[in-house]
Amino acid sequence: MTTTATKKDSLYQKAKAEFDVTLDRRLTLDQLEDQVSRLSKARENPAPVKKQPVPLRVKNVITGNEFDYDPIWKGNSDLQVIAWSE
Numbered sequence: 001m002t003t004t005a006t007k008k009d010s011l012y013q014k015a016k017a018e019f020d021v022t023l024d025r026r027l028t029l030d031q032l033e034d035q036v037s038r039l040s041k042a043r044e045n046p047a048p049v050k051k052q053p054v055p056l057r058v059k060n061v062i063t064g065n066e067f068d069y070d071p072i073w074k075g076n077s078d079l080q081v082i083a084w085s086e
Contacts (some may be wrong), residue, residue, distance in 0.1 A: 011036055019043070057083035 011032045015021045019039045022030055055069040058079040073079055
């Protein structure tokens with residue numbers, strides 16, 4: 001028994017090889033072609049990366065003390081950011 005590669009199979013293999021993305025084979029051929037074209041456009045024109053704001057001053061919600069932020073306190077639920085730096 002031999003299997004015949006369809007257009008959907010070739011699009012699936014192309015997406016896996018070029019973009020390292022696994023497509024859903026249950027979609028229609030038009031939808032798969034649209035996904036592959038979007039992937040190629042996204043590669044050619046990547047979205048600009050936004051700078052993440054960095055906390056500048058924090059406040060301890062229990063004691064009310066305010067002080068400068070130190071990255072070692074990242075994720076501390078007792079601290080509330082009160083000022084951000086650009």
